[in-house]
Amino acid sequence: MTDRIVRVAAGQGFWGDWPEAPVRQVQGGPIDYLMMDYLAEVTMSIMQKQKARDPTLGYARDFVPLMERILPDIVRRGIRVTSNAGGVNPRACAEAVREVARRLGLSAKLRIALVTGDDLLPRIDELLAKGHPLTDMDTGRPLSDIREKVLSANAYLGMAPMVEALRQGAQVVITGRVTDTGLTLGPLFHEFGWSPEDWDKVAAGTVAGHIIECGAQSSGGNLLRDWRKVKGLENPGFPIVEASADGSFVVTKHPGTGGVVNLASVTEQLVYEMGDPNTYITPDGIADFTSIQLRAAGKDRVRVSGIRGRPRTDMLKVSIAYFYGYKAVGTLVYSWPEAYDKAKAADRILRARLKDLGLKFEQILTEYVGVDATHGALAGPPSPDIPEVQLRIGVRARAKAPVERFTREIAPLVLTGPPSVTGFAGGRPEVQEVVAYWPALIDRREVEPHVAVEVLDA
C-alpha cells in the first residue's frame, strides 16, 4: 500500500477561471479527486447580496452547469469532487447539483454532502457580546466601529469536515468558506489515514494545495521565466498532484496538454501571495515553506518533498466584508502627437471642474496607461513620440452622489477639452459599490462545535 498514489487535480483557480479546465481534467487521464476553488476574499459578500435578494442563491452558480457536463464521467469512474462553490449557501448549491443528477438519472449513484458552520453573520452580535472583538488584523480597529455595515462574516474552516464527508462516502463535497488548501488536504488525509496531528503531513498537504489552488498558474500560465518557450497555452494542462503516503508528491499535468510543469513554474507559484515563508498559517497547521525541496523528475514532473510543519494555532481566521462606499473609473485615449501632454491637460481640467462643483472625494487617482499605470515613476518619462496614452481617472467616496456626478464629467471632455481624443464608446463609467475586507481572528472553540456535515438524500 505504501506505493499507492492519490491524484488530486485542480479544476478551477478562482470563480471565473477557464470553464473547459475541469472537463479536460476529468477526460484527459487518470485522476481520483477534482478540487475546485471558487472563493476569494470578497466573493462571499457578493454571494451574500445575491442570497439576500433570492434565498435560493448565494453560491457559485456556474458550478452547477459545470457539474452537469462532468457528472456522467465522474460517476462512471468514481472521481470525487471537493469544492467551496457553496459560498454562503452550500445547501442550495448541493440541492442544485442533486437536481442535475436526478435529471441525468444519476442521483441514486451519487452521494452529495454539504458542509456548514462557517457562516458567522447570524452570530456576530452574540460573539461581540461574549467579548470577541473581531479586531481588524491589519489596522487593529474593533469590529464595533463598522458593525452596522457588515455584509458577510465567515470563518475559514480546515479539512476536518471535508475528511468526515469523504468518510461518509460522499462523492461530491460542497462547502462554504473552507480554505483553498483544505480542498486538497481533505482528500489526502482521508485516503492515507494520516493523523490530523501529524504536522509534517499537514504541511505537505498544505503546500500541495497551495501549488494547485490557482489552477494553471503553476503549470505554465502567467509564468515569467522563459515565457516565450511556454507552448500550447491554447489548451493549458491544469496541475495535478500525485501524492504518496510519505507526504511527498509530484506536480504534473495530463499528457498532450499545453503549458509546462517545471522548477520555475512551481517555484513562481510557491512564492505567490506569500507572507513569512517560515510560518504559512492554515486552520490545520503551520507549514514551513523554507523546508520545501523541489527536484525535476522528468518531462512536466516536479517532485516535492521534505516539508516540515508545526501545530495549528487556537485561532481561526474570519473573513468579514463590509459596505465601504462607492467608486468609479473613467478612461479616455489621447493620440500622437503630444499624447501624454494632452492627457495631462485633460486631467487638470477635469480636476478643476470636480473642484468647482464642490464634490468631495476620499481619493482621486490619475494614471496614464502606457506611461505609469503598472510601474509608476520607475518607468521613467515616456518617449515624446508615444503613439497614444490612456487617461484613467478613478474616484472613491463614502457617499454615492459625488461619484455619480463624476461619471457625467468624462464624456464632456471629448468636446470641451484637449484634442485628438477617442475611446469613450463605453459611455458613462459605472458607479460601483465598494465592499471592503476586514480580516479577523476568532477562538476556534467558538466555531468548530457549529460545523456540520450533511449527506443529502438521493
Place this chain on the structure above:
Amino acid sequence: MPRKTVKRQAVKATRMVQLRYLAHARSGDKGDSANVGLIALDPAHYPLLVKEVTRARVQRHFHGMVREVDRFELPNLNALNFLLHGALDGGGTISLKTDAQGKVYSTALLRMQIPVPVAVARLISPGK
C-alpha cells in the same frame, strides 16, 4: 604599482546589472501589501541576490510607492520574498489602481540594478 593590487581591484570590479538578467519573479496581494517573490535564474547567483537585494535597497527602489519593506530568505528555492507594505493604495476592492492586486510589482522590482562582478555580468547581460 605592485601587480597584486591591480589584481585585487580587478576582482572587485563590478557593473550595474538589472535584476531581470539575474532573477524571475511573481507577485500578489495580501491586504494593502504586495508580495514579490524573487527567484534566481541560476542558483549560483542566489548569494549575490541575498547580498545585494537588501531590504533597504528595495525600499529605496520603491520610494514613494510603498511605506515599508520586509525581506525573507528561502535558500531552498533560491528565492527572496519581499513584503511591500502600503503598496496597493488601500488594496483589494478599495484601491483605485490598475494594479490593485499587485500583480506586476514583480516586474517593477526586476527594473532594479545591483552591482555584479564584471565576470558574472559578462555572462548574463547583453551590452557594454
